[in-house]
Amino acid sequence: AQSVTQPDIHITVSEGASLELRCNYSYGATPYLFWYVQSPGQGLQLLLKYFSGDTLVQGIKGFEAEFKRSQSSFNLRKPSVHWSDAAEYFCAVATSGTYKYIFGTGTRLKVLA
């Protein structure tokens, strides 16, 4: 069965520091992979997605993610974090041809001034 694991429940970084949020998935074929961000009490906003091709994908707000098939990972990165990046981040996976997404349990990011 498909699954998504986000090993870090909470992460705290200082403003201006780099960020990496981890995501591991379980699926036999190449999945569709997504990262979403959620501010408190709000819906989820799509940051970026990977379908195929270049394994390094760029998203909005200066985020990028790298698909590594050998590690079944799709980690999210940002070179320099801003205080406004404080939010909860969700990784999701969908199989080809389906529209059902499996979400990880989320990583809550705190940014120190």
Place this chain on the structure above:
Amino acid sequence: DGGITQSPKYLFRKEGQNVTLSCEQNLNHDAMYWYRQDPGQGLRLIYYSQIVNDFQKGDIAEGYSVSREKKESFPLTVTSAQKNPTAFYLCASIPAGGNYGYTFGSGTRLTVV
């Protein structure tokens, strides 16, 4: 602007009552989804619909019902059979034929009092 509107934003229900959460989209998307979000558990799929007058159960459908009479609308009813309905409910949609990533509404927070 196109988007998904969920209403109300906050909803209070007495035990034993049914309540209906509204989800309307003007994106001309074919597929619509209802997810439940609880702290530390990520998003779990309740019901989804890929075309009008058709819908399927997700992973946690017990105690919930839906209808899809119009393409734009996918209301969710939380029935008295749902034992633990207090949660944040998110509606999402996606166009047919493309796994471009869900568009989410801003959510409804349901509290049983």
